[in-house]
Amino acid sequence: MKILFKIYRNFVPKYLEDKTLPQESVFRYNRVWTYVVLLTSAVALTPLIFMTFININQYQKTFENEMMNPILALTSNAKRSLEFNFEERKAALTYVISDKSFKELSDGTKLANCFYNLKQSFGGFIDLGLIDSNGNQISYIGPYELQGKNYIDQNWFNEVRVRDFCISDVFMGFRGFPHFVMAVRHKNDIGAFYILRATIDVEFINWQIANLHLGPSCDAFLINRQGILQTSSHFFGDILEKYILNVPRYSSHEEVIEIKDDKGHPLILGYSYIEQSPFIFMAVESPEDLMKNWLSLRSSLLVFLFVSVIVIILVIFWSSTYMVNKIKEADIKRARVVHDLEYTNKMASIGRLAAGVAHEINNPMAIINQKAGLLKDIISAQNDNPYKDKFLGLADSILQSVDRCGTITHRFLGFAKRMDFKTAPIDLELLIKEVLGFLGKEANYRDIAVNLHVADSLPEIESDRGQLQQVFLNIINNAFAATSDGGNIDITIKEKHEFARVTITDSGHGIPEEHLENIFEPFYTTKKEGTGLGLSITYNIVQKLGGDIKVKSKVGKGTGFTVSLPIKNEAFK
């Protein structure tokens, strides 16, 4: 869980979690992050998605071609084969009717001879009959008793009367089994016509379809133009049943189309209109088996695309977040440098000003000092002066005040004189007492007890006096600001592991936990009129002095700052 959270944090920009950032900075970082994510995503993902869909499209076309071409070839072969067989039988019948006269064909023996020859030469013939122009069967050779039967009402008869040749739909007829009729017409010299009619068994067509060697997922059959099955179909029912789907539109050559069955499943249909017949050859294949490889490949491509997109997006999120975090860190570092620089300049200006002021004050103070001293010298020599003691007391008072002024100007100069780090042996107790000297009056007015506890045999430390004064003045000032009147401030100094540790604890209002981690950030402040620089500068100084600063706080109880400073400071060597 922790690892997941750690990973998650790498994808979430830090500026979103930093409640201290100004709104405009959050907006700016957010805009940069969003632009980077969007642009990188567009550049990285668009070609990938585009290429994947082009690939899918190309593969699909290839697979469709691979799938349709065999059906097209099958349909083409079947069309050629059926047309050839019909043409062959038509030619044979035409030959017989042209070669033999009506009289000869009316002779049952001769007709039987012709039938025998046809049956021997071509398969599929069941019977043969000669029909006059009135539809009467003049002679008949076959297994049924159809001599004298009249066909004037039959469709095929009417059709062949108009055209020279006709193939009928498959029908059951008198014979009670599926068959169709091939009939040829012959006109004699005087314009009268007669018809040679042959019955063909549907098995003849079934046999040809069987010879196509269809796969198990393929179905081939014939329908007529009204959509009645002319042969049995695996998918659509038995012979002479209605083909439930639409009859495909006419085309002079073979076609392959995609259709859907009555349940909506896709089917590949190859069809061909058989010339000079009412038949349409149909080859239907379920594409699911054929599509299996394609669907598998397509799934692989889509999974690859999906995984790639996820990985790319994650990488983009991570890299954008990393980059924006680095920009934020650089911004903070730059701000810190600028603040330090401003602070250094400010302190240098104050230092120069303070040095000038102190020097100017020191001169008149030196005069007062000498004049008061002279006054004291003169009074001391006047033994008869009744006010001698009083005058001496006054002179001493002036001299003491001059001393105090001197101490103040010296301290002021010592504090503000320069920002360069310069090491010197420092008695921390003395230094903190000096800092407390600045705040002594406030402590008295506000009745704040300042308790200083110093460990025995605390060594002097090597550090920079001016910087340390600044550090402790900042922290103790904050402690005074946080402590109510009548409160306590405890300062302890002790040595631990080559470090001097100064802990300043106040009995103030404490710092809420959410502020604690940010209090050393530049410009972070909870005070209405604070600059947010004090603790930031303090932190930087302590770091530069080779030390460390830590804070602990409890709301309502108080706050403790611990400054650890190296006793022997390697940072200066």
Place this chain on the structure above:
Amino acid sequence: MENFKVLLVDDEKEFVAALVERLSIRGIYAEGASTGEDAISKISETEFNVVLLDLKMPGMSGLDVLENIKSINPSVKIILITGYGSIQLGEEGLEKGAYHYFTKPINIDDLIDKIKEAVNG
């Protein structure tokens, strides 16, 4: 009266007057000068044992005066008087041959001790 002479050089005349008088009360012969030029002139005329020299004066600077005095009378001991903010100048003065330096305000007893130490070697 001590048998040595002290010259006090400072642009603050009131300071010079008071300190000269205080040294006199303590039996030390002292004269005052308020400019560098005045001081060099007096050094040329009178043989002073110790010069108390302020480093920050208008016109000729204290360090220039120091060098001039040393060139006139190399044996004279020069004690510098500086403001607290000019300690660096004081240390520079020591490098140029000054005997000691004080920061203002000066305690008279410390000053006399140092003068005697300078004179007696």
